[in-house]
Amino acid sequence: MEKHLTLPLSENDIEELQIGDFVYLTGEMFVARDAAHKRLYELMQQGKALPIDLKDSCIYYMGPSPAREGRPIGSAGPTTATRMDKYAPAFLDAGQKIMIGKGKRSKEVMDAVVRNHAVYFAAVGGAGALLSKCITSSEIVCYEDLGAEAVRRISVEEFPVIVVADCHGGDLYARQTQ
Amino acid sequence: MALREISVKEISDAVRDLCIKINYELSDDMQDLLKEAAKKETSELGCKVLETLQENLVVAREEQIPICQDTGMAVVFLEVGQDVHFVDGSIEEAVNDGVRRGYGEGFLRKSVVEDPIERTNTGDNTPAVIHYTIVSGDKVKVTVSPKGFGSENMSRVFMKKPADGMEGVKDAILTAVRDAGPNACPPMAVGVGVGGTFEKAAELSKEALAGIVSPYNRSWTDELEQEVLSEINASGIGPGGLGGKVTALSVNINTYPTHIAGLPVAVNICCHVNRHCRAVI
Numbered sequence: 001m002e003k004h005l006t007l008p009l010s011e012n013d014i015e016e017l018q019i020g021d022f023v024y025l026t027g028e029m030f031v032a033r034d035a036a037h038k039r040l041y042e043l044m045q046q047g048k049a050l051p052i053d054l055k056d057s058c059i060y061y062m063g064p065s066p067a068r069e070g071r072p073i074g075s076a077g078p079t080t081a082t083r084m085d086k087y088a089p090a091f092l093d094a095g096q097k098i099m100i101g102k103g104k105r106s107k108e109v110m111d112a113v114v115r116n117h118a119v120y121f122a123a124v125g126g127a128g129a130l131l132s133k134c135i136t137s138s139e140i141v142c143y144e145d146l147g148a149e150a151v152r153r154i155s156v157e158e159f160p161v162i163v164v165a166d167c168h169g170g171d172l173y174a175r176q177t178q
Numbered sequence: 179m180a181l182r183e184i185s186v187k188e189i190s191d192a193v194r195d196l197c198i199k200i201n202y203e204l205s206d207d208m209q210d211l212l213k214e215a216a217k218k219e220t221s222e223l224g225c226k227v228l229e230t231l232q233e234n235l236v237v238a239r240e241e242q243i244p245i246c247q248d249t250g251m252a253v254v255f256l257e258v259g260q261d262v263h264f265v266d267g268s269i270e271e272a273v274n275d276g277v278r279r280g281y282g283e284g285f286l287r288k289s290v291v292e293d294p295i296e297r298t299n300t301g302d303n304t305p306a307v308i309h310y311t312i313v314s315g316d317k318v319k320v321t322v323s324p325k326g327f328g329s330e331n332m333s334r335v336f337m338k339k340p341a342d343g344m345e346g347v348k349d350a351i352l353t354a355v356r357d358a359g360p361n362a363c364p365p366m367a368v369g370v371g372v373g374g375t376f377e378k379a380a381e382l383s384k385e386a387l388a389g390i391v392s393p394y395n396r397s398w399t400d401e402l403e404q405e406v407l408s409e410i411n412a413s414g415i416g417p418g419g420l421g422g423k424v425t426a427l428s429v430n431i432n433t434y435p436t437h438i439a440g441l442p443v444a445v446n447i448c449c450h451v452n453r454h455c456r457a458v459i
Contacts, residue, residue: 020223020420035297065244065287074285075238075247080328080361102418103328103361124230124418125328125363126449128247129238147299148247148287160230162223162420173360173419 004158008056009097014119017163019170023121024158029058029100031152033079036143037087040151044090051142052151054091058098060123063148064132073138073154077128078102081120085109092116100161104173113165121161122172134159181263182316184459186272189256189264189320192457193276193306196322197252198284200453201244204235207389208367208452211427215365224422228365231417231450242285246451249286250324252277252306255388259315270308278302289327309381323388323454329366329447332358335380338441344402347372347443351406352413354445355426360419363449365427368410371444374434382432383446388454392432399431427452 001020005013007027017023030052032040043050061081065074081088081101088099089112097118102125105113113120123131137155144150164172204212212235216228238245254273266272281288281303290304291297313319334354338346351370358366371382373394382392407429416422427450436442 022223022226063247063287063289065247065249066285068242068285071243074287075244075249077247079248080331082361083331102363104359104419122360122418122420124227124234125360126246126451127230127234129241129243129245130230130234132243132247133237147301148289149299162418172421175421 007058009119011117014097014117014167017119017166018168019163019166019172019175021163023161023163025161026157026159028153028155029060029098030141031060031062031064031154033061033063033149034083035146035149036151037084039143041087041090044094055095057096058100059091059096060154061099061101064138065128067138073132073135075128076132076135078123078125081105088112092118105165110165110169110171114167114169117167119163119167120165122164123161131159181261183263183265184318185266186264186269187266188459189269189318190272190276192320192459193254193273193322194280194283196320196455196457197277197280197286197324200322200455201249201284201286201324202242203239204245204451204453205455208427208450209235212365212450215424215427219417219422219424221416221420221422223420224417224424227417227420228424244286246326247287248289248326248328249281250326250453251290252303253309253323253325253384253388254306255309255311255321255323255385255390257311257313257319259317260312261316262318273306273308274304277304277306318459319456320459321388321390321454321456326449326451329358329362329449332362333383333446335376335442335444337376338443340439340441342441344398346441347402348406350443351429351445352409354447355410356413358447359415362447364415364419365417365424365450367448367450367452368426368429369446369448370429370431371446372431372433372442373436374442376442378434379442379444380446382434383444386430386432387446387448387452392434394433394435396433399433403429403431
């Protein structure tokens with residue numbers, strides 16, 4: 001099913017999402033990948049405050065190429081979410097609702113999706129040029145020293161994603177190869 | 179025969195230009211494979227992914243946005259004629275300078291960290307991984323092949339036994355591809371190295387992806403390439419891992435003589451953004 005939704009997603013939006021749904025997202029999301037996750041996770045472990053508010057948040061696993069003048073961002077496709085598996089359950093337990101990336105997730109992450117009534121979307125891997133056109137603004141929120149891995153806040157319009165793991169325990173990748 | 183002097187600056191400029199070019203425009207062989215694949219796909223989501231990827235290539239070229247944000251770690255193959263004498267400095271520094279300028283001036287992502295554990299970004303995508311081969315003649319062939327890590331991470335080396343034979347090779351390739359699944363951004367390009375030693379097999383597989391064909395035995399490789407490609411595409415993984423008939427675009431196998439006790443098989447997986455281009459100086 002094709003849907004057009006605005007971020008942050010409501011409880012009801014998430015409830016109705018099913019694996020295989022093609023969704024166009026509009027609104028704000030964070031961008032973070034390996035190195036930023038590690039830092040945020042370590043702060044959580046130490047019980048310290050985070051520089052971003054995870055409640056109802058959407059995190060896009062991505063590290064863009066540099067923006068040319070006059071553009072908000074460079075190429076901006078998803079990175080492999082599997083590498084965030086170590087951190088994702090803690091992030092979801094802390095309030096994050098949406099993950100966007102590509103690739104398989106661990107059982108721990110899939111359980112955390114159901115437990116927290118969350119959702120994992122895939123964006124099309126390798127379509128970074130096209131996806132960047134749905135991003136209307138981008139600013140670094142923290143960890144600028146990480147370069148391409150800094151945490152950003154971006155605004156997107158009609159950003160195309162596919163539901164890979166829904167809050168009912170569905171797993172699109174598993175379905176394909178059964 | 180007289181030595182031919184080549185300034186390393188020429189090599190550096192070639193590396194710079196090739197790094198930029200190939201991150202914005204895929205070589206014709208990969209574009210053709212993608213087009214052909216799109217005709218074979220029947221799954222709805224699979225078709226949508228393949229359409230998206232083709233559209234992405236057009237946007238990348240026309241609007242000068244890198245095809246993929248992972249503009250890779252620069253792998254550079256230098257096939258150096260033995261009658262060449264490099265002048266004006268170090269060849270290694272020249273290659274890295276080319277990478278530095280290409281990634282800086284070309285708005286490409288800097289994805290290299292100085293140490294695998296401490297992980298501080300070098301800020302200019304250097305150093306490159308450089309493979310030197312000495313060949314006959316007085317020319318230098320430069321192949322630049324920036325490698326993204328979504329797919330690199332799914333690559334494997336298997337030390338099979340001689341008794342495993344052809345089936346063992348097939349099993350290694352299919353295992354690597356199945357394990358890679360959606361992580362490697364299918365449709366994939368699969369480079370395979372069979373023979374040599376542990377590291378030689380890996381190098382052969384990387385060369386297979388970069389379009390460098392090994393001069394060693396090919397009596398069974400063409401047939402196996404087609405057979406394995408069909409089996410990969412029967413796996414159901416499909417474009418984006420979302421289901422379908424097109425999981426891989428190509429399988430290329432390179433071979434090398436090996437030891438009486440061994441059958442090394444390296445499987446280097448790449449996404450459809452299998453970037454490689456070359457210049458001859």
